[in-house]
Amino acid sequence: MNVPARIAALLLVLASATASAGPEVLLFPALGRPGGVTLHGRVLADTPHGSTALSRNLRRLASRNWKGARVEVSFLGVSATVTSGEDGDFQVTLPPPHVGPFPVGGHEAQARVPGASASARVEIVSDTAPFLVVSDFDDTVAISEVTKPDKLVTNALLRDADTQKVVPGMAGFYGCLGADSGAVPAFALVSGSPVQFGPRVSAFLSRHGFPAGFGLYLRDLGPDTLSGYKQPLIRSLLQRFPHPVVLVGDSGEKDPEVYAQIREEFPGRVRAIYIRDAGKSGDATRFQDMVLFKDASTAAEHAMGAGLARRTCVSTAFPASVPAAGTAVP
Known part of the structure; x- marks a missing residue:
């Protein structure tokens, strides 16, 4: 079976x-x-x-x-x-x-x-918020091992908000996103996790220190949501919120393809796409004009250089990765 x-x-x-x-x-x-x-x-x-x-x-x-x-x-x-x-x-x-x-x-x-x-x-959300962050959950901020069926079952069914492992550094990365002026973004979590796990997902984010105020937009499990369930949710968010958007996901499933589609459908709206390397990353064409990272500090450093994260926050959360003031960030 x-x-x-x-x-x-x-x-x-x-x-x-x-x-x-x-x-x-x-x-x-x-x-x-x-x-x-x-x-x-x-x-x-x-x-x-x-x-x-x-x-x-x-x-x-x-x-x-x-x-x-x-x-x-x-x-x-x-x-x-x-x-x-x-x-x-x-x-x-x-x-x-x-x-x-x-x-x-x-x-x-x-x-x-x-x-x-x-x-x-x-x-x-203030109309003057700097941008909207749309994030995945499984293997982006929580270790779910979706590409390994037996481990996926373990993480989905044998763990809860207290025992599921967090992806190191992601809470710090999200907490530093925003403008140096102090303006902070809004956060929306669009995930394939089932709607019944909403309380568990909220408790997980709180336990691990992610920014407060995440909107949760989860999947209603069924034959019609085996694929293509994220695009309608993200489209709805971008239609309701006129802000620029930053997309964060992982390489394990279809986040790069979904986010590339959203970027094409909403030209000029997507400020950056960050993809955590969770496997299936051998084909570089999947990540065109995206930031593929293994460590959250890499994403935070790029965001800082792009004006999407606060330097003082990044230097505190990831002290080893922040170059001295005045040094160019690649």
Whole structure:
């Protein structure tokens, strides 16, 4: 039995054994603008439980979705009620209140259904933010070993936010991105990780010191999302946010090809593309006009030279890689 078949078999077993203490609402961290914010999430009919990482991960993946749930969503005094769809998913766009635009910065949104509620951070992005960072998760900031099926299963199912390994230096790299004036970018994580792992991904980013305020845009697992799932999400972000964009991914799967396509579709918008070498990097044509790096310090040094990262921050986070002031950066 191959790896996907083994996972499917385990999910079928656990689907009938999922412990329930009532429903659960997943409300995902999001990015918004002063003129409006789009919130999205999912309603599970059962709250997953488990005494081990394996049982918790499998039961979360196997949890039944609640179709037709009445979801009340609110943010900074504005609220709306929507009905969850076939997969328990919901999405709503909230305009600012009549008194004025949403204030820039991090704020809390809430979602409620009968028997459950959830909250999530919403980052209202200033129109003057220097750029938007769109990042992958697996093998870009977290070690998932997607190209090695058995190790992928171990990392996906036997680990959690506390035990999955972080890619060294990536939190420091992201934390240094921005302008020397102190202006910081907005961050969106667009990943093939399943939507059910949203709480795990958020906890991982927080545990390892990544910048607060990441919007999460994860994959709804299904036959229609085996490929081509990132482009629509990234297009939607670039259509909603007019800022320049920096794309960060890895070489293990299709990030270079996806990002090259986005760069072609949005001419002049992509400031830089950073690709972590996670294997399958022998074909240099995949990385044309991209920065392929093994160590995060290489990406940070390039970003500093390109005016995308703060020199003082990079010199503190990566002291061995920063040339003396006045020295040219290749």
